[in-house]
Every structure is written in C-alpha cells, then in structure tokens.
Amino acid sequence: MFSSLKKFLKKKKKKNNSQNNKVEHSNQEDFNIELSKNLSEDLLNIEEMLDKPDDLIIRKFSIGETNQACAVVCIDGLVDSESVTKKIIETIQHAKLDKNEKSVDVKKFKEDLTAHILSSQSVNWASTLDDVSLGIHSGDTALYVDGLEEVLIIGTRKWEERGVEEPVTEAVIRGPRDGFTENIRTNTAHVRRRLRDPNLRYETFKVGRRSKNTLILSYIDGIVNPKIVEEAKRRIKSIDVDDVPETGIVEQLIEDSYLSPFPQMHSTERPDKVSAALLEGRVAIFLDGTPFVLLAPATFGQFFQSPEDYYQRFPIQTFVRLLRYVAAFIAVFLPALYIALLSYHPGMIPSKLAFSIAGTREGVPFPAFVEAFLMESMMELLREAGIRLPKPIGQTIGIVGGLIIGEAAVSAGIVSPIMVIIVASTAVASFILPSYGMTLTLRMLKFGSMFAAAMFGLFGIILVYIMINIHITNLKSIGVPYSAPFGPFFKKDWKDMVFKLPESALKDRPKMTKPQDTNRIGKGAKK
Structure with missing residues (x-):
C-alpha cells in the first residue's frame, strides 16, 4: 500500500515539475521574442x-x-x-x-x-x-x-542622484573626503581618477533575473592572481535570484561559509581604500544603486587596518594597530573574565581589589553572569536604538539613555558600579575597530564567551578562544586562507599586518594573494 502511494506521489511530483518547467520555458520564450519588421x-x-x-x-x-x-x-x-x-x-x-x-x-x-x-x-x-x-x-x-x-x-540616461559626499559609515581623519555614490559609473570613475593604469580592468555582469542590475568586477591585470579573478567570476555567474539590490546580498551569495560570524569580504565607501586594495592584488565588486563596494579576498588582520595607517608616520600607526588588537580582545573577553573571576576564581583577584568589588556588590540580588548579561543586553539595545533613530535623537538616546539607566541601576542596587565600568570599557573597546562588520562579530562572540565563563570559568574562556582560532584557521575568502599571514605563515607580510613599518620597507605586495607582480617599490626609491 505504502509503495504504491509512494510511486503515485513520485509521478505527481514529476508531472508538477514538468509543468513548472514548461511554464518557466514559456515565460523565457516570451521575454526572448525576436523583433519583426513591422x-x-x-x-x-x-x-x-x-x-x-x-x-x-x-x-x-x-x-x-x-x-x-x-x-x-x-x-x-x-x-x-x-x-x-x-x-x-x-x-x-x-x-x-x-x-x-x-x-x-x-x-x-x-x-x-x-x-x-x-x-x-x-x-x-x-x-x-x-x-x-x-x-x-x-x-x-x-x-x-x-x-x-x-x-x-x-544612451540617454539621466535621473536624480546624490552628489559626492564624505563617507557616512567610515570617518575620515586624514585623506581624501570623497565617497562613493549610488551611481556605478561615478564610482568607477573615482577609481580610474586614482589609478591611471591601462591594465585596470572592469568586467560587467547582469545580476538578478528580474532586476537585471549592473555589477562590475574590477582588478588590475598583471598584479592580481588570475585564479582569484576566475573564482570571483564563477561565483558571480552562479547568482540566480530575482533581485540584487545591495552588495550585502552579493556577499552572502558568493562567500565561502554562510555559517561563519566573521565577514569574509570588506565593505567600504572610500575610493582610496579600493585603489589600495586593487594595488595589493585583490578584486573589487561594484553594484549599481549602492555606495558600498566589496573587496576580496579578505583576511582577519586586514579588518584592523585603516587607510589612515598609511597617511601617518609608522611609529604612531604601529602603536594604534597594537591598540586595536588589544581592544578586540577586551571587547570579546572582558565581561567573561569578570564572570569567571567572581564566580570560579576569586582567589586570583588581589585582596584589596577583591574587598572593593565585594563592597560594591553588597546587596546586588543577581549572580555575576545575570548581572553582566542584563547590562550587556541593555547596552546592545541602546546601540541599535541610536543607529535606527534620526541622528539628533539617536545621539541623545545613546548618551542620556546610557547615563540614566546605568545610574538608576546602580542606585536601585540591581547592578554594581564595577559592572557599569566593565560594560562601558567593553563598548569603548569595540568602537576602536575601523570595520563595522568585524565589530558586529566581536559583539556577538562576547555573549558566547560570557556563557562559557559562567559554565566553566577560565577553562571555558580558553576553550572559546581555541575554537575561534580553529574556525579562523579553517575559513577562506575566495580561496585565500582567512588567517593569513598568521597561518599559513608569510614572514614578509608581517611588515604590514600587526606592525606598520616605514613605507620604504614595504617593498613587496602581500604574498598571501600570490600576485603576479610582487614588487611594489622600485629599486631607485629613496630609503
């Protein structure tokens, strides 16, 4: 009985599929009607x-x-x-x-x-x-x-568009203040104005079955690894959706691992950042209708770099880069360390500091994990509220809301003053990173480390740290290891990763992308 029912359902499914294919085929024929002479x-x-x-x-x-x-x-x-x-x-x-x-x-x-x-x-x-x-x-x-x-x-195109303005999502401290717009030809012209290399290539694709939006893949022939270009083309051609309104959709459709919390491509509004990436042997993806351009492949260390790093003297920027790595660690593990030390390892805290913390926590009805979870959750709510609201109101909500809620929570005895300091330090540390996408990832991982610390103490934090490193090591971006140059190890790429050496010392392009032309500085350059 069940076998006969199964056969009937298979036949019905095949019939429905054939009908759907006929409908799709007929629709495709309707759109490809050849023109007549009438x-x-x-x-x-x-x-x-x-x-x-x-x-x-x-x-x-x-x-x-x-x-x-x-x-x-x-x-x-x-x-x-x-x-x-x-x-x-x-x-x-x-x-x-x-x-x-x-x-x-x-x-x-x-x-x-x-x-x-x-x-x-x-x-x-x-x-x-x-x-x-x-x-x-x-x-x-x-x-x-x-x-x-x-x-x-x-060609008679003309529609209303936004003028060239300073990037909104990326603050410019020093450098050009022009940003991309929603017009793809304006964006490609920005890059051509900076890179007058005849080997600069723009390849056009149509994405979206119904929207047919214009997508441009850009690279410098003779520098970029041809395998990266071919892989990027293959992934772009595999996009088969109705509409592609923003490069964020493109990123999700062509990234290596959609389950990973880490961004696998850079997103930027700055033409100088795109020009620098092309000269490193990477590719850029432009999409008509959005000012955000994707850069690939991306590695973990590149999310801690900013264009201003190359416009300032190297001792200052080396210090700033080291500060960013420390800030990333604080943003992920500081609340977890607070929970682990108070709940499992109070003996590791110096005596005077332990007495001070115990005095401030007197009367707090919640354990350290609940206290930290409530405050961190409230901070995330305030962040999102400040982003979604209009700018004048959003800034007021973020500052006044944080002060009022923090002061009220301490006065009511719900949380301790030391917890407010921990939450504020974590928030400030996450603001230091130049990449908003990486900031979101660290904010999410923060809650995972807090849960691990609540269950296993310092051992749980170490496990989370090891798991993050294993995941980063196995992750790739357009076929390039995400953890490079840390692993696989590229010695020369360390000159411009954690540290920032003088420009005269950065003679070669990054080895991790395997560029065709590895020489960045000529032999006659001043040392």
Missing part, C-alpha cells in the same frame, strides 16, 4: 509586455521628408528629455537623405544612423524584446524603424 506590431508587443504604464513614452514620427515611419520608446523620469528631443527626434526629422523620395532604403539608413546621423556616445543594436526592455528600463531610448528587425538602443 513597426506597429513591435510597438504593440512592448506595450503589452509592460502593460501600458503611464510613464511609458512612445513618439512616432517620419524620417526627413519621407513617409518612412519610426518611433522612439523610453520611460519618463529615467531619460534626459532634451537629449531625446534634440539629439534623436529632431536630428532624424531633419536628416539629409541622398534622394528626395517617399521611401527610405532601411538597410542603408541603418548604417547611416550610427555613422553619420546620430551623435550619441552610446549606441547598441537589440534584436529581442528582452534587450529592448532592459535598455529602456536602464534609462536608454529605443529607436524603432519600420522595416528593420533590429532596434537601436541610444
């Missing part, structure tokens, strides 16, 4: 495909003084209306033909359009309905000519 039929097809929207503009007119019909199709709000009128419609209406006839040789006119008549920079021929739809939705104008089975897609 102007009225082609215009009717594009209207039916888009369901005759109000912002669809169709303007019919004649070529020169003939009766040869043609039409322009565009979407209002995405095109430059003046360019459509003067550079396309008026130009074709006043076109000087060889003979004053009532009809036009469409084949010859097709050649004259791009060679003599139109002066637009961007012109491409489209032969399917899907290509025409993609063109007009991208802000271009489609030129139909009766008798031609191809449509000319003319």
Whole structure:
C-alpha cells in the first residue's frame, strides 16, 4: 500500500515539475521574442509586455521628408528629455537623405544612423524584446524603424542622484573626503581618477533575473592572481535570484561559509581604500544603486587596518594597530573574565581589589553572569536604538539613555558600579575597530564567551578562544586562507599586518594573494 502511494506521489511530483518547467520555458520564450519588421506590431508587443504604464513614452514620427515611419520608446523620469528631443527626434526629422523620395532604403539608413546621423556616445543594436526592455528600463531610448528587425538602443540616461559626499559609515581623519555614490559609473570613475593604469580592468555582469542590475568586477591585470579573478567570476555567474539590490546580498551569495560570524569580504565607501586594495592584488565588486563596494579576498588582520595607517608616520600607526588588537580582545573577553573571576576564581583577584568589588556588590540580588548579561543586553539595545533613530535623537538616546539607566541601576542596587565600568570599557573597546562588520562579530562572540565563563570559568574562556582560532584557521575568502599571514605563515607580510613599518620597507605586495607582480617599490626609491 505504502509503495504504491509512494510511486503515485513520485509521478505527481514529476508531472508538477514538468509543468513548472514548461511554464518557466514559456515565460523565457516570451521575454526572448525576436523583433519583426513591422513597426506597429513591435510597438504593440512592448506595450503589452509592460502593460501600458503611464510613464511609458512612445513618439512616432517620419524620417526627413519621407513617409518612412519610426518611433522612439523610453520611460519618463529615467531619460534626459532634451537629449531625446534634440539629439534623436529632431536630428532624424531633419536628416539629409541622398534622394528626395517617399521611401527610405532601411538597410542603408541603418548604417547611416550610427555613422553619420546620430551623435550619441552610446549606441547598441537589440534584436529581442528582452534587450529592448532592459535598455529602456536602464534609462536608454529605443529607436524603432519600420522595416528593420533590429532596434537601436541610444544612451540617454539621466535621473536624480546624490552628489559626492564624505563617507557616512567610515570617518575620515586624514585623506581624501570623497565617497562613493549610488551611481556605478561615478564610482568607477573615482577609481580610474586614482589609478591611471591601462591594465585596470572592469568586467560587467547582469545580476538578478528580474532586476537585471549592473555589477562590475574590477582588478588590475598583471598584479592580481588570475585564479582569484576566475573564482570571483564563477561565483558571480552562479547568482540566480530575482533581485540584487545591495552588495550585502552579493556577499552572502558568493562567500565561502554562510555559517561563519566573521565577514569574509570588506565593505567600504572610500575610493582610496579600493585603489589600495586593487594595488595589493585583490578584486573589487561594484553594484549599481549602492555606495558600498566589496573587496576580496579578505583576511582577519586586514579588518584592523585603516587607510589612515598609511597617511601617518609608522611609529604612531604601529602603536594604534597594537591598540586595536588589544581592544578586540577586551571587547570579546572582558565581561567573561569578570564572570569567571567572581564566580570560579576569586582567589586570583588581589585582596584589596577583591574587598572593593565585594563592597560594591553588597546587596546586588543577581549572580555575576545575570548581572553582566542584563547590562550587556541593555547596552546592545541602546546601540541599535541610536543607529535606527534620526541622528539628533539617536545621539541623545545613546548618551542620556546610557547615563540614566546605568545610574538608576546602580542606585536601585540591581547592578554594581564595577559592572557599569566593565560594560562601558567593553563598548569603548569595540568602537576602536575601523570595520563595522568585524565589530558586529566581536559583539556577538562576547555573549558566547560570557556563557562559557559562567559554565566553566577560565577553562571555558580558553576553550572559546581555541575554537575561534580553529574556525579562523579553517575559513577562506575566495580561496585565500582567512588567517593569513598568521597561518599559513608569510614572514614578509608581517611588515604590514600587526606592525606598520616605514613605507620604504614595504617593498613587496602581500604574498598571501600570490600576485603576479610582487614588487611594489622600485629599486631607485629613496630609503
């Protein structure tokens, strides 16, 4: 009985799958309809495909003084209306033909359009309905000519966009203050202005089955490892979703391990950071509609670096980098150490400090773990509230809320003053890191170390530390070990990882990406 039911369900499943495949295939055929030579039929097809929207503009007119019909199709709000009128419609209406006839040789006119008549920079021929739809939705104008089975897609893009401003998520202490915008061509121009290398490459992809958003993979040919480029291309081509609105979606779809809490790609709004990464032999991923650019491959140590490290003298920046590593350790393990020492190892605390802590905890009704968990949770809530609210209100909530809640909790005897100091120190330490993505990871790991300390004391903290290191060692980013140059060990890369040596000592590019051109500084450079 069960076997027969199983066979029936399999048959039904196969039937449903075949029907779905037929529907998908038929939809795909509908989008790939080839254009005909009949102007009225082609215009009717594009209207039916888009369901005759109000912002669809169709303007019919004649070529020169003939009766040869043609039409322009565009979407209002995405095109430059003046360019459509003067550079396309008026130009074709006043076109000087060889003979004053009532009809036009469409084949010859097709050649004259791009060679003599139109002066637009961007012109491409489209032969399917899907290509025409993609063109007009991208802000271009489609030129139909009766008798031609191809449509000319003319670049007339113009829409409202944000101007170049200072990056919002990355504070600039010293360096250029221009940031990326939502326009992908503006972003690629920022990088080209800094890197005038003819080997700078931009490869364009369309991502999103329905959105068809523009994605650009950038790298410097002759520096980058070709295997990294090929792997990045393979992963980008494997993206098969309806919409890709932001590079965060791209990162999630092409990263090595989606279960890892660590960010496996850099995200930045700074053109100088992208230029520096390309010169190191990494690749950059631009996406139209977002100011955030992805840099890959990424390693653990690179999240502790900032562009300002290279604009300041090396003794100062070496000290700052060491400070960041200490801050990362504090952000993850300080509350856990407090819990472990108070709950399991009070003998390790100096006597005077132990008496002081005991005096401040007198009357606190909760054990150290509950006390720390409540305060850290409240701090995270205040952080998120400050981010989501408007800036003037958010800053007020963050500062006033923290002071009021902390003071009220101490006055009520719910938490001890030493706990407030621990929470504040942990929060300040997490703010030092230049990467917001890594900050989020450390904030999450902090709670894991607290639970381990509550169960096993210092032994639990050591176990968490070992587990984090094992995970980082096994993690990869576009095939490059995430833990490099710590393990695998690259001796020369330590010059610009934990420490920051003088620029004259950084002669080679990072070995961990295996660049083709390893020399960064010429032999004639001043030492």
